[in-house]
Amino acid sequence: MTHARTGGDLVVESLIALGARTAFGIPGQHALGLFDALRRRPELRLVSSRVENNAAFAADGHARATGEVTPLLVSTGPGALLTLASLQESRAASVPVLGISSQIPSAGLGGARRGFLHELPDQQASFAGVVKSTHVVRHASQIPSAIAAAWRDAATAPAGPAWVEIPQDVLLGPAGVPPVTALDAEPAPLAPRPELIEEAARLLSSARRPVILAGGGVSRSGGRAALVELAERLQAPVATTFGGKDAFPWEHPLSLQSWLEDRHLTDYLERADVLAVVGSGLGELSSNYHTFAPTGRLIQVEADLGKLEANHAALGVHADAGLALTALAGRVRPRAADPAVFAEVAQVKARVAERLAGQDLDREHRVVAAVRAALPDDAPSFWDMTILGYWAWSAWDPRNAGMHSAQGAGGLGFGLPAAIGAAAGHDGPVLAVSGDGGAMYSIAELAALRQHDLDVTWLIVDDGGYGILREYMTDAFGQATHTELARPDFVALARSFGVEATLSSVETLEADLAAALARPGPSVVVLPALLRMFAPTHLG
Incomplete structure (x- = not known):
């Protein structure tokens, strides 16, 4: 039986014509026409996540590692809104993510409140202050041009995320135009005067x-x-x-x-x-x-x-x-x-170096040195908002690979999903670094890591809470409040997902991490350690 092409096919054809080979996302009811189209075009690989914000972080990590516009595919309402914090990071860090979301049926757009599942008064408005541009499609014939325009917006300096919304009925309805074979979304160079x-x-x-x-x-x-x-x-x-x-x-x-x-x-x-x-x-x-x-x-x-x-x-x-x-x-x-x-x-x-030497920070120096020694020079690393990540901002030698962190917007949970995205476009190991607090934001992505068998090693520094907030509050108020956390046995939890896991120490970290990075596929290394920040000197 010959398949009748749909609006979903137009989306996938347009992305392939623009050069996309990997996309990230999670299916949802209104977006089923789009995800069904992926089944017919295996040349566009989907790396699925377990939570939409992590899918957006994964698209961000892939775009950083490859320098390419990276598609993010999600559904209406709750699924779309969950990407906002991650897209804020992409905007702040100038990362070219192309978000494509479904929408409620066309009859519900334009202000009518008809009670559709996932309906928002104005979903587009929720994204307007976060992404570079938003585009709403009303008819299938608009899909290729809307996606090309958003792609160009994402890639144009300063790069950043762009957003396209397509109603459910348009994704499921007839394409109405021939297959997309060529699209031009080359950004104009921003040359100096x-x-x-x-x-x-x-x-x-x-x-x-x-x-x-x-x-x-x-x-x-x-x-x-x-x-x-x-x-x-x-x-x-x-x-x-x-x-x-x-x-x-x-x-x-x-x-x-x-x-x-x-x-x-x-x-x-x-x-x-x-x-x-x-x-x-x-x-x-x-x-x-x-x-x-x-x-x-x-x-x-x-x-x-x-x-x-x-x-x-x-x-x-x-x-x-x-x-x-x-x-x-x-x-x-x-x-x-x-x-x-x-x-x-x-x-x-x-x-x-002399100032740092007077602060009793030997453990911190040893941990940074151990991670640097274990990581191959060409392996990219992705750092969450954690004390070791803050150290890396200043002390990390990136050598022949990028060092990426969430310091653009400062949200937790970036490290693992971004590394997953990078690993989908990188030949060789990728390192993710999180604290135990940040790790809990993305722990579900151990399932995605195992499902896609990606070469990511996740270092979790377990200090029993939000370590950097503990320091900030103690410095400001004399004691910390609500920073101590119950957390799982990360080693046992990783193993329950079928992921190799090692309980390490400051003394064995270099060897444990090197072994994990040398072993193809996903792995977790847990370091129980209370690390301290170096004293700030911005006050003179």
Whole structure:
């Protein structure tokens, strides 16, 4: 029997025509026409989750690891709304996720309250303040163009999530148009204006102490090589934000690394007579909690127009970071290698190390070192909002792979589902890191991990509660409240899902983690440890 093509087929055909090969999501009643269409087109693989917010985190992780627009497929109402917190992270971190949701039947749209299952007065409005753009389809013939427009929005710098809604009856009804074979959703490049590049190059070339702060926009735009070229031509030291940790080689003699919460590094950045901030909005974390006060001239290259000069006056260059860095590298006046600059950089890092050495943090240093030693250089890592993750923001050497965390919006539960998404597009092991509090947000995804047999090792640091909140509350109020948690035996629970699990210790962590990462397929390593944060220095 010949299958009659439907609106659901048009969705899948459009995604394949745009280049998608992996999608994430969970079926629901209104979306059945879409998920049935996936059955007929196996070239678009679906990696299913157990909770919609985790499906959205998985799409986010896949997009970060591959640099590709990644589809997220969910159903109406409760299913769609559960993705909002995850899409907030994607928006804050400029991650190109394409959300496609079903909707109630067309007859219920437009304000009528007809009592359909999952009905909302205005589902689209719920997403308008979170994603870059929303698109509502009314007829099957609109599907390819709506998906292409949303795809282009997601991919256009600054990247971010876009949202498409399609009513149930349109997904189930006849396609009405021929099969989709080609769609164009190529984003227009956000190139810098020439006069701005000329002025920025003049300022940097004439600077006595040029310094660069590189953000996540450098990594996302493929600007790493151009950044190295620019830094070496200028002999300019480079610090990286937490979101741009792989933007510059960690051990390069010009690398100031990422100790942005340390006053020694903040002071050094402030003293630059010309500071080029590339691919960062200088938000709370990148500005040492808004205490950063530059004394010299600031140049800011930023793709997000709303972030340009939002926190500091600057020569604002609205552009993709990679394109701007390439243009600048070709225009600045080169300088000879300067051992004095290398010595300055080394001195800043030595002062940071000296301050940390006086805080009795040997256990924390050992744990970070053990994880770094166990993880292959080309294996990406995904960190939840946990004390070890906060350490990694500053102390982690990303080497040849990305280090990703939920510090864009700061929501819990990111680590495991994002690693699942990355593993679906990566050949080799992927590391997820969570605390016991964050782990409980995504514990159900052990089932997805096992079902899809993905090569993810999940490190759970079990300190018996919300460790970072415990520290914050103790510092602020003298004691913590409601931060201590009952939790399962994580090893036994993982094994009940058929996932290999190991109870580790600080002394055996490197070996246990290395063994888990070397073993194909999913695994869990549980580290019972009470870790402490280093003392903040943003107060001077």
